[in-house]
Amino acid sequence: MKNNFTQSQQNRKRQHKKKKNRQLRMKKKRVSIKNEFQLVTIDPSVHFQNLSTTQELPKKTISNPMDMATSSNPTLLLPNYSKLSDSKFTQMLLTSMSNTINQDAIIELLNQKEILLFIREFTQLVNKFNYSKLQHEQWSYYYNLGMTEGIWNRRVSKKMAEANSMCYTYGRSKNLIKQRLAKYKRQCDKNQEAINQCMKQAPLIIDIQNITTMINDLINKDQYELRLELEKRKTMLRLDAEEHKLAQHFYLLTPRQTEINSAKVIWKAINEQQNIIHEIAIFKKWLQVHTQASSFSLQHIQLPNIYHMVTSLFFQAETSSADHIAQKTIARAEEIEQYYTNLVIIEKNKLQSTRSQHKNVQQLDEIINAILQRQNNMQQRRSYELQGKLINIFKQNAFTPVDLEHTMQHD
Template identity: 35%
Template sequence: MQPLKNILINNDNSIDYTDVPDEIFLEMLSTAFNGNTDRLNCLFNEKEKIEFVRHYTALIDRLSYVKLQELQWNYYHHIGITQHIWTRRISKQLAEKNSICYTYGKSKVLIQQRRKKIQKQLQQTQYTIHLFEQQILSKTALYSDCYSEIKSLSSILHTFVYEHQQKLRNEFEYKKQKLILDATDHHLVQAFFDLKPDKLQITTARNVWKATANQTMINEQVAILEKRLSSKHTPPPSTLLDHMIDHIDKVLSTPNDAIDQNVSTNITHDQFEKMNQLKHDIIQQSIITATNMSHNYLDMSLKKNYEESQPSEIQNAVINAMDTRRLYMIERAKYLLQYKLASNFD
């Protein structure tokens, strides 16, 4: 029989199953064989059993991953055909002026190429799994019929892989939604300019959109800080404040025995409590300051720009287009923040 390690697995698997404890694989194997794995003893030793199940899991994970890619790129093709959402790119300078992403989507050619490539990967992976199963079955047939048990194990592993790929499915769904959000945002900006606004109206809109973008960024920081107060998980640091809090967390997470062994470190329990309270105070004060900045900044910006644009100088249609895009920016930011919090803290 061909050694298991020679069965092909591509290197872009979504999950590394080498970190999964051996006990979990043995438990799944035992479940598939109704607790009686003695029949496999003549085929594998204990280490080979684990290698067998771990490898089988990796193959199934690869197949599931390719199927997710197939669904993803089929969606890009569908949305392109039905809603004409392909790729679009504008200059970074123009994107900054309008507070918008400068690129989104996939080209029609790229989508076609990827769909063809994925079909080949799918066929190859399905054949690899079929070959693997046939080799196992042919070997077990020499001693006992394990067909039903192998199929049961396959079902268990599919469920196991499905559960572990939840984060990956969430990521793919996020990319789908973000594509629609970005395309719609560009459409709303274009709808505003299609009304032929004058220079003052364009300046007003851009100032309002910039204020809204700043508000959403501040709101994001506030939400992340609030999460840090109650969550043990922390996102990658992106600001000086994040680095400061991370440094305090590292000190607070230092094991007591490690501190005891280090004679140069004289940190008492009371000092630990004070540092922990300091961290909470920093976060709380940052939340209060950021919240006030967010409200005041947007209110002042909106008031200033709307006062500069008298009703006689700006058409209602232009005002509505500008405000529609502003409200959409807020809703778009809420969705992006929701995903960011879920992926970093859950």
């Protein structure tokens, strides 16, 4: 009797264990959009402390900064002609030549070792001069911006920055800008003097005018990405300064805690929405470039949400082709984007619904307008940032920073 009871108990345990394992396998296999949010995010309470809102944000997505090394060191974009092989340097020089210069005559000159060495040295000197000139212009821009608009450097606590979805610091101090201006002015003068001395030693057989034109054309083309990076920094400085200005303006209106909570939710949702918009745009461009790809290799590109979705879909039996997986991934990512869009709408409606109970409706309108102004600047900033990412990854030539600055001045 006792043995029968023990055996029956063991059977029930085995059946229960099998059932639990089966449920666990089924749970792992089902990948819904809800699970996508949970798998790619972390607890929002870390970033939204003391929020009293009925609509919670999905947990924070993995950051996708796409930071390039050139963002901190633009010299990585500066070519070094002294390290190129003779054949490579000659090829680059000939490729950049205008049609007005006799190519056969230039090739004959470049075949002479002494003349090739002179032209290479001259090219590197002009290259260094142009770089120091670009940097001097850059820091002059920062100085003039500080003097005319008061945009120097600003910093808030990282906790404050994270709670309001903004960068915690931007700009340079006035002293640092002055130091950099003096440094690059000295470099310009030194490099110009070196160029003058080099030109005096030019072989009589060469036409220094034609050679200078060729070299300038080559350097102008090779420093294109460097100029883009410096232009990007100018525009990002303005946009970052505007971010801090708009956030400060919002708090100076002395909003109520519920309004602060809604503002944080809206700004957080916009930031996360822009993250997924960036990933979708980069992934779509990647698909265009790799139209014949039968499989995906995305690990060299920082697309955490897209990469997770692609990986999940690969393990589902009903999906097989790369194209099918790509389209389904985009659809899921767009659902996430729409989620954030809806969340912003809900919070805006919540703010509007308090009008009848608000003691000062005019103040409420000013607060709502301040939130929306910050939202627009965030979207403009991230849109500009996306252009830079696409250029860095796919080497496009569609960057137009001047257009954006023109837009900012007329908003």
